Amino acid sequence: MRIVYADNAATTSVSRTALEAMLPYFTEHYGNPSTIYSVGREARRALDTAREKVAKALGTEAKEIYFTGGGTEADNWAIRGTAELRQKKGKHIITTAIEHHAVLHTCKDLEKHGYEVTYLPVDEYGRVTADQLRGAIREDTILVSIMAANNEIGTILPIKELCAIAHEKGVLFHTDAVQAVGHIPLDVKELDVDMLSVSAHKFRGPKGIGALYVRRGLSLPPLLTGGGQESGRRSGTENVAGACGMAAALEESVEHMDENVKKVSAMRDRLIEGLLKIPYSRLTGDPVNRLPGTASFVFEFIEGESMILSLDAAGICASSGSACSSGSLDPSHVLTAIGLPHEVAHGSLRLSINECNTEEDIDYILQTLPPIIQRLRDMSPLWEDYIKKFKA
Amino acid sequence: MRIVYADNAATTSVSRTALEAMLPYFTEHYGNPSTIYSVGREARRALDTAREKVAKALGTEAKEIYFTGGGTEADNWAIRGTAELRQKKGKHIITTAIEHHAVLHTCKDLEKHGYEVTYLPVDEYGRVTADQLRGAIREDTILVSIMAANNEIGTILPIKELCAIAHEKGVLFHTDAVQAVGHIPLDVKELDVDMLSVSAHKFRGPKGIGALYVRRGLSLPPLLTGGGQESGRRSGTENVAGACGMAAALEESVEHMDENVKKVSAMRDRLIEGLLKIPYSRLTGDPVNRLPGTASFVFEFIEGESMILSLDAAGICASSGSACSSGSLDPSHVLTAIGLPHEVAHGSLRLSINECNTEEDIDYILQTLPPIIQRLRDMSPLWEDYIKKFKA
Amino acid sequence: MYSEKVLDHFYNPRNVGELPDANAIGTVGNPRCGDIMKIYMKIEDDIIKDISFKTFGCGAAIATSSMATELVKGKTIQEALSLTNSAVTDALDGLPPQKLHCSVLAEEGIKAAIGDYYRRQGIDPEPIVGCSFDCEACHKEHHEH
């Protein structure tokens, strides 16, 4: 069966370049980078090079990049570390209502430990404004953590501007850039953020490796203590192969960013244009400032998981923020935060494409989805009621 | 040049079996295991199977195994998690003076947060006794964390017996089994431990993946919060390829354990016998209850790093607990804990072999090391003084 | 995550649609909660001669609707009332734990339709079918009272 993978915001396939960059570090240069003999030196060199590549792609220097076990660890480290570092100054944190759970649940956990968290509401497009942030900062605010781009609706947030406001008030700024890195141009020095989270598997690197950019001079305490790797900041034998794969994938993404953005956003726009022809459909997220690969919708009168299953039967891999697909009773916090009523949010669909997708994939989706939606609506008592109301 | 890798306690090469188990999950079944469509289901199945294999190798069930980003994360999680879970009961933790830094520095960190830690001293072989532990347990003791086998001197500790004492007093027991798993028979149910840390790269799995066994019913709070993976216990997109590699390596290790133990410990014994012929050399660690692959020594009058460099020049990869090789001024805490004076501890050498080593490797080490030691002693003013004292 | 049976009943639901000559209609669930199920029955001589459903909901909701209608079709009202959610689940070769509540919905849907049938006949359904599940509340919240 034809498989059209359109869930690249969930994870991506590892690129050939990334895989090839990893392979030598499993069986050949398998040494521990902390050792001084030949086999270890090879590993150390590879790790150093990987760090330089990641740093370069983010517009900074190697000594500000720390490898982690993924985006979640990077987010946890940034937030928990700052909380510990600055607890004398205060215990107030500001974030948004649409962060990834790696940020949100970490903030919730800190609330149990005496921290106070402000979750900035967002508008219908998932945006927060400078004024909102300015108004929320207090004397005891120690951290602002706002994502660079949202994973469900693709909205890109104005990090540079928001960061400037935090800094005006002397507050540290972290951004979860997991969905942005490798997909849109991004320079930590230009953004001026203090910390930035990265996850390799979102840009065709392997799973289980990420990084945290920590601005020089910020003495973020470690989350994982032990052997003192990563300059004492993140202990644990370094995932050399992972770091090499991540660096290669990121380098490749940045190198081809212009052409990828052009190609991918054109495909995304075709998806959006084509699928908005379906009646009672809406785009979610910012119509202009959005990730090149994210086409996200709600389709009224049907439930998301049944759409995903039907698409799967046709070989299309996509995701939904409906309650059922998350295993809870509520639809995604992001969809409710942008003001969608629950019954509408349940009908959400996210198609996230990247440079591996083709125009034929888009054609196939455009031709496959409408009849699925029709079929599910035909099965839906809500649709029946709605139609009858109009006939009456 | 001939390379003899004899630092398998630091890390190992990934086995062919493990690498092959990983490969399909980079480019083919690259899905996110939390998704419900075909590509994700393949990943989920692989992850489930990996968990079952790891569980089986440890004598338990899949639902008690949680994947982590390595041994360090597993140790941090077990200790920090228990500290949080049981803080109402007390704030006293017992460990030993010879734990890996992943345990020791985590305990030190907890001391800064109001916890009290007893570091049980060890005897000259690195052993702790049941009576020592019994004497150290207090009303407010919440955790005993004792390693299954030491990474520097290879001593195997009597976990089953020690755990029984902790349990007698209602205290949770964690063991850092990073050096033991895959190398010596080990069954969590028989040991009866509450938590056990594993790291894949010590038994020919990849770096950057590990596991924590958590006994059913123990509601260890998560260290990493977020998307709720690993039954809500350890968030972060699962390192599917890593888990598969780890499971395959562990399965293979357990399958061949009997023959490997026989083969490897015979080679180890040849190393010990041969190298103890060098004057002023001593074995470190328990002479009987020791890891099959660890041959560890001190050679007086010389410094470890210069030995490592000289061995490296001959293609032999080994390590030392000397100050210089650790980048600090003090030799390893393990070597001082077993009572070695600093000047002797500086001359430590650890050769750690596994089933990939050959008898020829052993011959080569036995023939290469003695002249290196002679050369370094000839360069040493301590040796000069010592010899003169005897001539006088 | 779903069994083959669940997927079969999702992709090829039995008895889907409206029943023009239904004399028993029950609706349970709440769109806010992401699932709503409407059951149509044609009951004659205490026997469920025909049955159909319409469901807004996830794969499990649709599959359990389909299976539940299959299980009670041609059965007596008494037999239908004794249908349990676990019988539906078992017939589908099980459901993932977080989906078990969907099977409750199917059980409720059948009961709600039968309740409607009694009500149309001027009989108070409560003593017979228990709670009639037609309250406004979300079926989950409902369960908590």
Added chain:
Amino acid sequence: MYSEKVLDHFYNPRNVGELPDANAIGTVGNPRCGDIMKIYMKIEDDIIKDISFKTFGCGAAIATSSMATELVKGKTIQEALSLTNSAVTDALDGLPPQKLHCSVLAEEGIKAAIGDYYRRQGIDPEPIVGCSFDCEACHKEHHEH
């Protein structure tokens, strides 16, 4: 981690061994700290005619010993006294940060030997070479006083 030069001086140390006719011997470091360096000099007419060393220590300690002896061989006492640890490090194309203290040891060793030379001549070395570095304390602790 080590430069090629460091490794060359470690694997092929220059001027290693005892010097039978030395008239200046200095020992610095402490075995407890993992490095001890003994410098032998033959000084004639204020010139270091010959020099050798013995070192117990890591690769950096041995390489800096070797390089330091090379740098002062044939030089006047004054020139030798002006040898800095950074000159030794530079001549070795640098050292890893955690090894920089080893280069201090080399500077100290040279000074200690020259101090010994003066002392043998009945001259108090302190005003000339500064601290004579022969105290019992570990050379690191020493630096803290």
